[in-house]
Amino acid sequence: MSTTAVAPTTGVNYLNAQYGIRSWLLTTDHKRIALLYLGSVTFFFLIGGAAAVLMRLHLIEPQGALLEPATYNKMFSMHGIIMVFFFLIPSIPAVMGNFLVPMMVGARDLAFPRLNLLSWYVYIVGGLFTLYAVVAGGVDTGWTFYTPLSTTYANGNVMAAALGVFITGFSSILTGLNFVVTIHKMRAPGLTWFRLPLFLWAIYATSIIMILGTPVLAITLLLVALERTFHVGIFDPALGGDPILFQHLFWFYSHPAVYIMILPSMGVVSELVTCFSRKRIFGYSFVAFSSVAIAVISFLVWGHHMFVSGQSVYAGLVFSALSFAVAIPSAIKVFNWTATLYKGSVSYQAPMLYALGFIGLFTMGGLTGLFLASLATDIHLHDTYFVIAHFHYIMVGGALMGYLGGLHFWWPKMTGRLYPDGWARFSALVIFIGFNLTFFPQYILGYLGMPRRYAVYPEEFQVLNVMSSAGASILAVGYLIPLVYFIWSIRYGPPAGPNPWGAKGLEWETPSPPPTENFEEVPVVEEEAYAYGEKEAHVV
Amino acid sequence: MSEVRSAALAEQFEDLDQQHEASSLGMWVFLATEIMFFGGLFAGYSVYRGLYFPGFDAGSALLNVKVGALNTALLLCSSLTMALGVRAATLGKRRELATFLVLTILLGLTFVGIKLGVEWHHDYLEHLAPGINFAYEGPNARAVELFFVFYFFMTGVHALHMVVGVSILAVLLWMTFRGRFGPERYNPVEMAGLYWHFVDIIWIFLYPLLYLIGAHH
Numbered sequence: 001m002s003t004t005a006v007a008p009t010t011g012v013n014y015l016n017a018q019y020g021i022r023s024w025l026l027t028t029d030h031k032r033i034a035l036l037y038l039g040s041v042t043f044f045f046l047i048g049g050a051a052a053v054l055m056r057l058h059l060i061e062p063q064g065a066l067l068e069p070a071t072y073n074k075m076f077s078m079h080g081i082i083m084v085f086f087f088l089i090p091s092i093p094a095v096m097g098n099f100l101v102p103m104m105v106g107a108r109d110l111a112f113p114r115l116n117l118l119s120w121y122v123y124i125v126g127g128l129f130t131l132y133a134v135v136a137g138g139v140d141t142g143w144t145f146y147t148p149l150s151t152t153y154a155n156g157n158v159m160a161a162a163l164g165v166f167i168t169g170f171s172s173i174l175t176g177l178n179f180v181v182t183i184h185k186m187r188a189p190g191l192t193w194f195r196l197p198l199f200l201w202a203i204y205a206t207s208i209i210m211i212l213g214t215p216v217l218a219i220t221l222l223l224v225a226l227e228r229t230f231h232v233g234i235f236d237p238a239l240g241g242d243p244i245l246f247q248h249l250f251w252f253y254s255h256p257a258v259y260i261m262i263l264p265s266m267g268v269v270s271e272l273v274t275c276f277s278r279k280r281i282f283g284y285s286f287v288a289f290s291s292v293a294i295a296v297i298s299f300l301v302w303g304h305h306m307f308v309s310g311q312s313v314y315a316g317l318v319f320s321a322l323s324f325a326v327a328i329p330s331a332i333k334v335f336n337w338t339a340t341l342y343k344g345s346v347s348y349q350a351p352m353l354y355a356l357g358f359i360g361l362f363t364m365g366g367l368t369g370l371f372l373a374s375l376a377t378d379i380h381l382h383d384t385y386f387v388i389a390h391f392h393y394i395m396v397g398g399a400l401m402g403y404l405g406g407l408h409f410w411w412p413k414m415t416g417r418l419y420p421d422g423w424a425r426f427s428a429l430v431i432f433i434g435f436n437l438t439f440f441p442q443y444i445l446g447y448l449g450m451p452r453r454y455a456v457y458p459e460e461f462q463v464l465n466v467m468s469s470a471g472a473s474i475l476a477v478g479y480l481i482p483l484v485y486f487i488w489s490i491r492y493g494p495p496a497g498p499n500p501w502g503a504k505g506l507e508w509e510t511p512s513p514p515p516t517e518n519f520e521e522v523p524v525v526e527e528e529a530y531a532y533g534e535k536e537a538h539v540v
Numbered sequence: 541m542s543e544v545r546s547a548a549l550a551e552q553f554e555d556l557d558q559q560h561e562a563s564s565l566g567m568w569v570f571l572a573t574e575i576m577f578f579g580g581l582f583a584g585y586s587v588y589r590g591l592y593f594p595g596f597d598a599g600s601a602l603l604n605v606k607v608g609a610l611n612t613a614l615l616l617c618s619s620l621t622m623a624l625g626v627r628a629a630t631l632g633k634r635r636e637l638a639t640f641l642v643l644t645i646l647l648g649l650t651f652v653g654i655k656l657g658v659e660w661h662h663d664y665l666e667h668l669a670p671g672i673n674f675a676y677e678g679p680n681a682r683a684v685e686l687f688f689v690f691y692f693f694m695t696g697v698h699a700l701h702m703v704v705g706v707s708i709l710a711v712l713l714w715m716t717f718r719g720r721f722g723p724e725r726y727n728p729v730e731m732a733g734l735y736w737h738f739v740d741i742i743w744i745f746l747y748p749l750l751y752l753i754g755a756h757h
Binding site for chain 1: 551552553554558561562563565566569570572573574576577578579580581583584587588591592670671672682683685686689693
């Protein structure tokens with residue numbers, strides 16, 4: 001950690017410009033809205049996490065240690081719905097994207113500040129509907145709302161939950177729209193597309209998916225609501241409908257949604273790896289275009305969720321081949337990050353530990369994804385714990401590690417305070433160990449044939465399940481430590497100064513915390529992104 | 541940089557050009573989301589029309605093509621008056637703008653009135669409302685019902701967009717009377733115009749898909 005603790009910035013900043021609850025609830029400042037989102041996604045993360053804790057406790061014994069089978073179904077549904085729609089999808093875009101997009105392009109705010117505030121309220125209303133569904137007795141459809149389970153057999157709370165997801169979708173549409181317009185139209189003079197930080201390329205690609213994918217989910221959920229309300233056969237085969245159509249429409253959004261969760265994390269890792277290697281990113285344009293490529297291909301692979309659903313074998317072949325194609329831009333990123341590390345002056349501060357954890361865990365998650373993209377192996381592994389382990393390596397090992405890495409990286413900018421680096425490195429380590437202990441046994445469980453979503457299992461699976469539950473408790477501790485020292489640092493952390501990491505990028509050229517208008521005057525960009533170690537050359 | 545900032549310029553923008561370009565792009569992006577929204581419906585429609593063509597054909601024959609055609613004509617005229625209104629706004633002609641906004645609103649309201657008051661009402665009386673009173677004697681009854689599910693849902697979502705559009709135009713009319721628009725500030729009218737034309741185009745697709753399935757025989 002940098003010891004050049006600058007004297008505390010006494011000036012007016014976005015945090016102390018105004019006081020009072022009204023100044024927060026009616027703010028149009030993108031930085032304050034980012035903090036509103038930070039608070040709310042953390043709240044939902046804790047609820048979704050609590051559900052996971054109950055599930056892992058339950059699975060310690062083969063016959064189930066804790067819950068009724070029906071309650072167990074509600075737990076994994078709640079865990080999935082809340083974690084996917086209310087934590088992972090808004091996490092990096094709505095928190096770090098909101099905070100950083102205007103600062104990284106050198107603007108005073110996003111293009112549509114009031115729309116931005118509206119998106120937070122929409123998110124909260126959607127969240128309230130979903131919480132109502134939980135409190136009213138829960139939903140047991142899983143986060144996928146498959147028909148005809150959701151339209152015919154599930155209890156009525158499924159309507160409230162689906163409505164909550166429907167409403168929250170508009171929040172992510174508005175956020176994506178705001179980012180696209182801001183990145184297109186509000187870049188500072190000299191900030192060309194190929195001088196943008198790679199985080200912005202990733203956020204841009206993410207926004208495209210949010211804009212084009214989310215409306216399809218919205219109409220799909222409306223059709224589910226219509227079928228449920230009027231008992232007409234849109235998806236119910238007994239009434240002439242086609243349940244496979246629901247799966248097509250659902251995965252048309254929900255597979256790209258996986259990339260809404262992982263792409264922003266990849267953007268964060270690109271920032272962290274260059275900063276802590278003190279080196280330009282290797283192959284800037286490859287990393288930038290791989291984000292766009294992932295966004296485009298993501299819309300063409302949804303059928304790999306449906307290999308065993310009865311869709312045409314030829315469709316399965318094409319979807320399988322296209323799914324393999326996504327591995328190419330993903331691998332480009334991993335190779336470029338590692339090439340950036342090569343001969344860099346690597347330092348292992350807390351954000352970097354998260355970034356390195358991301359690279360390892362994402363690689364494992366990505367490679368096991370290829371098992372599932374192969375038609376034949378998927379027949380064996382479909383709907384087993386192998387799938388659970390795979391997507392948790394992507395979403396927790398990937399997306400969440402990136403989120404935490406980014407939070408540790410930009411926390412001093414957001415709050416103007418430093419957190420204790422030792423504790424932060426310790427928690428990164430605890431999370432890495434706890435994560436692997438939780439989810440690696442699930443690969444083996446799935447390979448041995450344990451199906452997902454079951455409340456009971458044969459006795460021979462107990463050892464691996466206990467290992468997984470033990471890992472989950474370590475993981476939970478790992479998440480609670482940052483929660484404590486982040487809150488501690490707001491009050492007691494030493495002042496961070498404008499640029500504690502010695503990082504490049506416009507956001508580091510203003511005080512921490514930044515003033516309400518971000519920059520005193522519009523910055524002019526004269527160098528490439530990540531011009532680490534080139535400063536001297538410019539001076540001469 | 542230190543020039544006097546126009547009152548029409550929001551504080552996050554540098555100049556009016558940037559503001560105008562940003563709101564245009566924002567509107568087009570929004571319309572892209574709308575296309576995907578309706579796109580899901582059109583995809584579902586296409587699948588079932590392919591699966592159950594005879595039923596869809598029979599269902600379509602129960603609709604009144606002439607009333608549908610009249611509504612199509614009304615909507616096309618409203619797009620013309622909307623376009624003329626946008627032109628009046630860019631030229632700063634407030635009286636003309638108000639006139640064209642009123643005309644567009646009236647045409648839009650007539651469309652919705654005919655759609656709900658005449659067509660839906662008639663379909664209801666004929667026992668063609670799925671989930672409420674659907675009763676159809678004949679072959680492919682299930683498929684005919686599915687056709688009417690899509691018919692009511694697609695035209696219903698479209699009518700909802702019309703109502704939203706009319707409300708926006710009403711606000712614009714009020715703003716026009718308050719003297720809010722001038723040659724420097726006509727952005728909202730232009731954006732509302734884009735939205736209005738979009739809703740119009742959706743109908744251009746809905747009309748043949750729903751009303752004209754059997755037109756070739």
